[in-house]
Amino acid sequence: LKPDNYLANIYKLPALQAAPKLLGCILERRTGHGLIQLRIVEVEAYHQDEPASHAYRGLTERTAPMFEPGGRLYVYFTYGMHYCVNIVTGAKGTGEAVLLRAAEPLIGIDIMREFRAQDSITNLANGPGKLAQALGVNSTDLSGELISPTTINLVAPTGPLSKDVIEAAPRIGISKAQDLPWRFYLKDSNFISKL
DNA sequence: CTTTCGATCCGT
């Protein structure tokens, strides 16, 4: 499979299957200040049949992007000050997405330091709000196309990850469905949220 | 219409 087809097939999957496959993929964005790249190390799956998901109560103006075909972005604003970035997956009409929780900075580190007002590399994108801020995401980026030079791009890893470097655990910061182990992260990463 | 509370972060 070519890299593009590789990702296109992941976008078609249900969020629960797509989530672990997005680990190791490279997130990139071209900003006015230069190129930013990060390696995804932690994600969470959400879908409409489960009460912790924004899509649980059906299609609303806010959650509409989750019901679009896989490959778009679902960006939401929360706690009065933070943005979070999701990759929508699945077919049109199914409300599901993968929350990007943490990533390892690779390229454009000084740009991210500026966006975050933070010097420590391990503290640039080790949380969903921090990750969005490191990418320079704001209200103009709500629910855009994923594959576009003006928004955010995803690049497949050089090779498939072996299953035993991935850990599954309960999701963070939710009050419902806390038992579901739908959070996935790379075991050996130093860039996970909640160190 | 009014109230509640969140897929968070940071400083204490």
Next chain:
DNA sequence: CGGATCGAAAGG
């Protein structure tokens, strides 16, 4: 552990 800060969703 609590404050910041605001919009979506729940409640009356």
